[in-house]
Amino acid sequence: MQRYLLRRIASMVVNLFLVSIFIFAALRLVPQNIAAEVLGPNASVEQYRQFNHVTGLDQPALKQFLRWGGGVIRGDFGKSFRTNIAVSSEFRQRLPVTLEVVVLSFGFAAVMGISFGALSAMRQNSPMDYGVRLFSIFGLSIPNFLLLTCLLIFPARWWGYAPSFGALSFFARPADNLQLFGPATFLLSVGSSAILMRLTRSAFLEVVRQDYVRTARAKGLRERAVILRHELRNALLPVLTLMGIQLGGLLGGSIILEQVMGLPGLGQWILGAIAINDYPVIMAVALYSALAVMIINLAVDLSYAVLDPRVRLA
Amino acid sequence: MRAAGATWVQEAPWRPRSRAMRLRGIIRRQPLGTASGFIILGFVLVALASPWMAPHNPHAFVGPSLQAPTRLYPFGTNNLGQDILSRVIYGSQVSLAVGVSAVLLGTIAGTTLGLLSGYFGGWIDMIIQRALEIVAAFPGLVLILVVIAALGRPHVSASTNIVTLAWQLRVIVIAIAIGFVFAVTRVVRSVTIGQRGSTYVDAAKSCGAGWQRVIVIHILPNVVPYIIVGATAALGFAILLEAAVSFLGYGVPPGTPSWGADLSGPSRQFFLQAPWLALSPGAAISLTLLGFNLLGDSLRDVLDPRLRGG
Amino acid sequence: MTGTGYWPATARRAFSRRRLIAGGAGLAGSAALLAACGRSGGPAGGANPAGTAAKSGAPKPGGQLHRYYNNSTTSLSPITDSGERLDLAAYHAYDRLVSNLPDKDYVLQAAQTVELPDPATVIFKLKPGMTFHNRPPVSGRAVTPEDIAKSQYYVRDNPKAGNNSFQVNSLQTVETPDAQTVVFRLKGPNAYLFSGTQLADPGAQCVFPKENLDNLETAWTIGSGPYELVDYQLNVRYLYRRFAGYHEASKGLPYIDEREVKVITDAAAQESAFRSGQVDLLGDAGGLQPNALADTLKRDMGDRIAIDQYLALSMLSWNANVTKPPWNDVRIREAMYRLINRDQYLSLLEQGKGKVPPGPLPAGLTDYQLDPKQTDKYFHQDAKAAKQLLDAAGFPYDKEIEIITINNPRNNQGGEIYQQQLAPLGVKARVVPLGTAEFLGQRIATGNWETFVAYWPGYDSPQVPLRLEHTVTNHVHKYAGLKDPTIDKMIEKAEVTTDKAERIKLVKDIQIALLERYTPMIYLENYNVYTARYNYVRDYQLNPATVAMYRLEAWLDK
Numbered sequence A: 001m002q003r004y005l006l007r008r009i010a011s012m013v014v015n016l017f018l019v020s021i022f023i024f025a026a027l028r029l030v031p032q033n034i035a036a037e038v039l040g041p042n043a044s045v046e047q048y049r050q051f052n053h054v055t056g057l058d059q060p061a062l063k064q065f066l067r068w069g070g071g072v073i074r075g076d077f078g079k080s081f082r083t084n085i086a087v088s089s090e091f092r093q094r095l096p097v098t099l100e101v102v103v104l105s106f107g108f109a110a111v112m113g114i115s116f117g118a119l120s121a122m123r124q125n126s127p128m129d130y131g132v133r134l135f136s137i138f139g140l141s142i143p144n145f146l147l148l149t150c151l152l153i154f155p156a157r158w159w160g161y162a163p164s165f166g167a168l169s170f171f172a173r174p175a176d177n178l179q180l181f182g183p184a185t186f187l188l189s190v191g192s193s194a195i196l197m198r199l200t201r202s203a204f205l206e207v208v209r210q211d212y213v214r215t216a217r218a219k220g221l222r223e224r225a226v227i228l229r230h231e232l233r234n235a236l237l238p239v240l241t242l243m244g245i246q247l248g249g250l251l252g253g254s255i256i257l258e259q260v261m262g263l264p265g266l267g268q269w270i271l272g273a274i275a276i277n278d279y280p281v282i283m284a285v286a287l288y289s290a291l292a293v294m295i296i297n298l299a300v301d302l303s304y305a306v307l308d309p310r311v312r313l314a
Numbered sequence B: 001m002r003a004a005g006a007t008w009v010q011e012a013p014w015r016p017r018s019r020a021m022r023l024r025g026i027i028r029r030q031p032l033g034t035a036s037g038f039i040i041l042g043f044v045l046v047a048l049a050s051p052w053m054a055p056h057n058p059h060a061f062v063g064p065s066l067q068a069p070t071r072l073y074p075f076g077t078n079n080l081g082q083d084i085l086s087r088v089i090y091g092s093q094v095s096l097a098v099g100v101s102a103v104l105l106g107t108i109a110g111t112t113l114g115l116l117s118g119y120f121g122g123w124i125d126m127i128i129q130r131a132l133e134i135v136a137a138f139p140g141l142v143l144i145l146v147v148i149a150a151l152g153r154p155h156v157s158a159s160t161n162i163v164t165l166a167w168q169l170r171v172i173v174i175a176i177a178i179g180f181v182f183a184v185t186r187v188v189r190s191v192t193i194g195q196r197g198s199t200y201v202d203a204a205k206s207c208g209a210g211w212q213r214v215i216v217i218h219i220l221p222n223v224v225p226y227i228i229v230g231a232t233a234a235l236g237f238a239i240l241l242e243a244a245v246s247f248l249g250y251g252v253p254p255g256t257p258s259w260g261a262d263l264s265g266p267s268r269q270f271f272l273q274a275p276w277l278a279l280s281p282g283a284a285i286s287l288t289l290l291g292f293n294l295l296g297d298s299l300r301d302v303l304d305p306r307l308r309g310g
Numbered sequence C: 001m002t003g004t005g006y007w008p009a010t011a012r013r014a015f016s017r018r019r020l021i022a023g024g025a026g027l028a029g030s031a032a033l034l035a036a037c038g039r040s041g042g043p044a045g046g047a048n049p050a051g052t053a054a055k056s057g058a059p060k061p062g063g064q065l066h067r068y069y070n071n072s073t074t075s076l077s078p079i080t081d082s083g084e085r086l087d088l089a090a091y092h093a094y095d096r097l098v099s100n101l102p103d104k105d106y107v108l109q110a111a112q113t114v115e116l117p118d119p120a121t122v123i124f125k126l127k128p129g130m131t132f133h134n135r136p137p138v139s140g141r142a143v144t145p146e147d148i149a150k151s152q153y154y155v156r157d158n159p160k161a162g163n164n165s166f167q168v169n170s171l172q173t174v175e176t177p178d179a180q181t182v183v184f185r186l187k188g189p190n191a192y193l194f195s196g197t198q199l200a201d202p203g204a205q206c207v208f209p210k211e212n213l214d215n216l217e218t219a220w221t222i223g224s225g226p227y228e229l230v231d232y233q234l235n236v237r238y239l240y241r242r243f244a245g246y247h248e249a250s251k252g253l254p255y256i257d258e259r260e261v262k263v264i265t266d267a268a269a270q271e272s273a274f275r276s277g278q279v280d281l282l283g284d285a286g287g288l289q290p291n292a293l294a295d296t297l298k299r300d301m302g303d304r305i306a307i308d309q310y311l312a313l314s315m316l317s318w319n320a321n322v323t324k325p326p327w328n329d330v331r332i333r334e335a336m337y338r339l340i341n342r343d344q345y346l347s348l349l350e351q352g353k354g355k356v357p358p359g360p361l362p363a364g365l366t367d368y369q370l371d372p373k374q375t376d377k378y379f380h381q382d383a384k385a386a387k388q389l390l391d392a393a394g395f396p397y398d399k400e401i402e403i404i405t406i407n408n409p410r411n412n413q414g415g416e417i418y419q420q421q422l423a424p425l426g427v428k429a430r431v432v433p434l435g436t437a438e439f440l441g442q443r444i445a446t447g448n449w450e451t452f453v454a455y456w457p458g459y460d461s462p463q464v465p466l467r468l469e470h471t472v473t474n475h476v477h478k479y480a481g482l483k484d485p486t487i488d489k490m491i492e493k494a495e496v497t498t499d500k501a502e503r504i505k506l507v508k509d510i511q512i513a514l515l516e517r518y519t520p521m522i523y524l525e526n527y528n529v530y531t532a533r534y535n536y537v538r539d540y541q542l543n544p545a546t547v548a549m550y551r552l553e554a555w556l557d558k
Helices: A002-027 A034-039 A045-055 A061-074 A087-122 A127-141 A144-159 A174-208 A211-219 A223-261 A266-276 A279-307 B019-029 B031-048 B084-120 B122-136 B140-151 B162-168 B170-196 B199-206 B211-248 B265-270 B276-303 C013-039 C082-086 C088-092 C145-157 C165-170 C210-215 C267-275 C293-304 C330-339 C342-350 C372-379 C383-392 C409-425 C436-444 C463-467 C485-495 C500-516
Strands: C064-069 C098-101 C104-108 C111-118 C121-126 C171-178 C181-186 C227-233 C237-242 C258-263 C305-320 C401-406 C429-434 C451-455 C521-534
Touching: A002 A061, A002 A279, A002 B122, A002 B140, A034 A045, A034 C436, A087 A127, A087 A174, A087 A223, A087 A266, A087 A279, A127 A174, A127 B276, A144 A174, A144 A223, A144 B211, A144 B276, A144 C267, A174 A223, A223 A266, A223 A279, A223 B140, A223 B211, A266 A279, A266 B140, A279 B140, B031 B084, B031 B276, B084 B122, B084 B162, B084 B170, B084 B211, B084 B276, B122 B170, B140 B170, B140 B211, B162 B170, B170 B211, B199 B211, B211 B276, B265 B276, B265 C267, B265 C409, C082 C088, C088 C227, C104 C111, C145 C165, C145 C171, C145 C181, C145 C210, C165 C171, C267 C293, C293 C305, C293 C521, C305 C330, C330 C383, C330 C409, C342 C409, C342 C521, C372 C500, C383 C409, C401 C409, C401 C436, C409 C429, C409 C451, C429 C436, C463 C485, C485 C500
Parallel strands: C064 C258, C401 C429, C401 C451
Antiparallel strands: C098 C104, C111 C121, C121 C181, C171 C181, C227 C237, C237 C258, C305 C451, C305 C521
16 A cells, blocks of 8 residues: 555656646747736836846746746745745635635535435435436536626625625634635535436436345344445445545636635636736646546545455555 | 336237337337437537527627517517527527537547557556546536637637638637547547457458557457447537637627627626526527437437346 | 436436426426526615615714735835735824825825925924834834835836836935934926825835835835724725824724725625625725626615715726827728727716716816817717728738737726727727736837727826827837827926916827827717715725725714
8 A cells, every 4th residue: 555655646746746846838839928918018128138137037948937936845836927926825725715715516416416416316206306307407507607607697686685795714704705715615515416316316326226236135233234334335435536536627617716705715826827828827826737537546546446446556 | 017128028919010119119118218319409400500590690780679578579589679589599509509519529539549558558658548547637618618728719800601610710619529528539549458358350450450450440340339429428518518618708709699698798797687698598408418418318328228128 | 526426227217207296396386486586686785774865973082993905915115015005004004205196286184284485395394292103123213304204216127127217217315314303405496296106106205114014025014004904904905903003093083993905805705705895895995896886786785885986086098109100190090089989988887877078188187177068079980081081091800910918807898899890990909908018018108009098097198198198208118109209398387387377388289189199099088986885984084096995984883
C-alpha cells in the first residue's frame, strides 16, 4: 500500500509539472501586450518597461517558466498583474469559498443521489420509483445555469426572497452563510444527484439479483445487515467512480455558481483573470484544479481497495 | 417474473409483419427512445432549416420592446424588439454546429490516437497517454476556458449557414473537442489492445498487410459500435458545454443568438420583469438535452442486452 | 452530465413506462399551476402610513444604510480603482476641498473660504480642527495643507489615475504658506475650474494622508471624511461607520450611523437583493437598468418605494476615426447623419425615456444647448440621400466596417443597433466587443479603430466634450472628434473665457461649426436616470454630474 501511494504521488508530481508546462505554453501562444492593459494607455514607455521588467515579461519564455517554477517551489506563486496582490494570499482567501461550494453541492448530490437511488431500487415500480426516475431524467437535462438564474428570478418575484448576498464567512455568520450557499449549491447539485440516482438504482438492481444476496437472506440475516454488509458495498463500486467524475464536474460548476451569485471564490477569480491575461492567477487556479482532480482520482482508487478486497493495488 | 435474458415470445403463429406493424412494435418497445428520436430529429431540422423556419430575422428589431408572448411573437420579444422565437430557432444553429463539429473532431482525433496507441504500444502509447493525462487533469469548464483564453475569442460575421458558423466558432469547437479526446482514446485503445492479438489480425499481417491496412480495415470496424454510443451522449454534453461557455461570456460574441448567451448578457436585467426571456432559450436547451439523454439510454438498451433485466 | 445510467428493462416495461408518463404529466401540470399562481405580481405593497409625498419631518440620527456597488473592485485606491473612485472610499471615507451641485458653482467642504484674486490663483482657507480617522499610521492627526499638496502631486504623477486632467493640464504648483491655507497656482485661466472633472472630481481631489500615498491600493483607507472604514472584504463587502471628528459632526452630520456596501455585479441579483430588502436603494449609481424597471417596481412594490428621476449627463455616442479612410471624407460622414436614426437608440435602449440632444453636446448641459430647429437640418433622415452620398464618395461596400464596443450588455446593444441601421443600405458591419483595457489601451489610444458606439461618463461642463473634438484631446480618446484647426482655436478660446455669457455664445458657435463639417462624433441620446429607494430612506439626493451619493443629510425613517 505504501509503495503504491508513493508511486502515485510521484506520478502526480510529474503530471503537475507537465500540466504547468502545458498551461504556460498555451497562454503564450498568442502574444499579448499586458503592460498596456494593466497600466492603461497613458503610461510612459519607461513605465511599460518597468512593468515588464518587474513581472519578468521581457524575458524569454523558458526563463520566465524557470523563474515561476522556482517561486512555486518556495511557495511563491507570484503577484497578480492587475491588483499586484500576492497570488498565494488571495488564493488562501478565496479557497474556502470554493471549497464550501464544492463540498456542499457534492454533499447534497451524494446524499440525495445515493439514498434516493437505493430506495428507488428497493421499492421498484412504486410511485416513489417513478418520481425518482422522472426527477433524474429532468435533472440531467436542465442546465445548472438555468436553474441558478431561476433561483434569482422567481423567489424574488413571487415571495420577495433573495439569498443573502455578501455573507461569506461560515464561522462568523453561519445562518446567513447557509442562507446564501444552501439554495444555490442545492440547485447546482441537481444534475449530479440525478446521475448518481440513476446509477445507484441500477447498480442496486444488479446487486439485488445476485446469488450471494439470496444466500444472505436465506441465512436469516436481518434486512438491514443484508443491505449494509452485502448490497451497499458492492453496489457502491461503480458509483464511486462516477462520484469522482461528478466531483470534478462540480469544480467546473462552481465557476458558474460563483459568477451568478457573485461569490468571491476561485472560479470568479479565474474568469476575471482570463479576461485580462493575468498569467499568475490563471496558472495558480488551473494548477489547483488539476491537482484537485488528481487527488480525487487517487481517493477513488484507494476506496476501491477498501471496499473490494479482491482489488489489489498494482 | 421472466428469467433474465428471455426474449419476447409470440403466442400466435408466425405471420409476416408489415412495415407499419414493425414500426409500432419498435414504438411499443422503446417509446421513450422513439420520442427522443423525434426530439433530436426536430432539433436537427430546425437548425438546418432556420432561415426558412424562423418568422423573423433574429437580429432585426421587429417588434415592440419586451412584449409578452402573443400570436405574432409566440415567445415574446426582448428589449431591442428582437423576436425571441427566431432567436431560439437560430440559436439551435450554433448548438448544432458547435456540437457536431466538436464531437466529430474529438471522435476522429480520439479514435486515431486510440488506434495508434493501442496497436503499437510501447513508447508511442506512453507518450500519447501521458499527453492526454495532462489534458484530462482539468475539469471540463476550466480546460475550455484556458483553451479559449489561449486561442482568443471568436468573431462571427453575419453568418449564412451552419458550416461557416462552425468554422468561425472553431476556437470553441477545438476547446470542447480537446475535452473529449481522452475519453474516446481510452475506449478505442482498450478495444484495439483486445483486438490486436486476435487471429484475423495475424492472418492479415501474414498476408503482408501494412499496419495502416490492418488498423483501418480490420480493427476500426470493431471499434465503431462503441464510438457511436459514446458520440450521441457526447453530442448532448457538447451542446451543454457550448451553452455554459457562452453563458459565462467566453463563447459566441455578444448579439449572436445562442441558447446559453441569451441567458446572460443584456437580458439578465430584464429577467425579473420578463421571464420568457429566460424560459424560452432555457426550455429549448433543456428539451434538446432531454432528447439526447433519452436517446443515449435507448441506444444502450438496444446495443447492450446485458444491461436489461430486473 | 451525460447518461451513463442504465435503463432497466423489465418485462412489464411498457406498462411501467405508461405509468411514468402519466406521473410526469401530473407533475408538469401541477408545476404549471404553481407557476401561474405565483406569477400574478409580487408581494402587494402595503399602504405606507407616512405616504410618499409626505414631508420629510425632523431627521432621526442612527441606523444602517445598505447599498450595493455594481462592478468588481480590485484595490482600495480611489485614484485607480473605479469602485473606490465612483462610490466607496471617495464618498464615505475621504473629504475634498469643495464639491459641486448642478445649480451651484461650488459647495464648501474642507475649505472654509475660496478666493480667486486673479484667474490663475485659487486660495483656500481650511476649516479649523479637521482631523483624519484615528487609525495607525495616521492616528487621528490634524489635516494639514501639506497633505493636500502631496495628494495633488501624487495624482498628477500617477499614470494609472482614472482622471488627473486638472493636475496635469491646469495646475502649476501648490503652495502651503501656513497651517490653514492652501494656494493653487494655475497655468492659466480655467473656465471650468469647479466642474466635476476639475476641482469637484470625487476621486482625484481626495485629501489623502501623506503616510498612505505610497500604498493607497493596499493600505487600510484612512481619510478625513464623514465615515470611517471599519471592516471590508475586497470585492465583497465594505462597512463604514460615522466619524465623530468630521468637520460637520457638530451639526449632527452625517445622520446615518453606518453604511454597508456589498458588491453585486449581476443585474438580476441586484434586483433580487432590492426586492428582498437586502439593499435599500436600486440604481443609485447610474440608474435603473433598464428604465422600464421603474414602472415594474412601482407596480409590484407600490407604496413601499419611491422612484427618483433626473436627466443623465452621461450620453451614448457614435464615433468614427477621422484619421482613417473613408471617414476623412465629409460625404461619408454626412451619409451617416442621414442614416443614423438617433431616436431608435433612445427608444430601444432606454424605452424612449430621455432626450436626444440637439447638437454635439450632452443634453443635460441646459445652458449651452442649441435650438433644435437650428440643428434639424443636419440630422434629418434620408436613406436615399445617404446612398447617393456613399456612392458618390466611392464607399467600399465589400469591406466590413468594424464597430468596437466595451464589452457590457448595453454598449454591445448600441453597437448592434448601428449595425442594423447600416444593413438596409447594404453596408456590412461587425460588432467587436472588447474588455475595457483592450478597448482603451490597445485600440482607442493607438488609433487602431474604425468606429465605436459607447456610453460616456457624465460631464457637467462642455470642457471634455469639446476637447474631444480638438486635435490635442488631453484624453485617452486621442482620435475622436473632428480635429479641424479652425475649430481648435475656438475651443481653446472657450476654455479661458471666464465670463459665462460670452462662453455660452462661443460654445454654441463651436457646435454649429462642428455640425457644418459633420463631425464624426454623433451624440445619440441622453437617458433619464431612475433610481428606486425604500420610503424610509429620506433626503437622499443625487448629483447628476458625479453620480454621487455625497449627501450627508440622508436619514432613515425607521
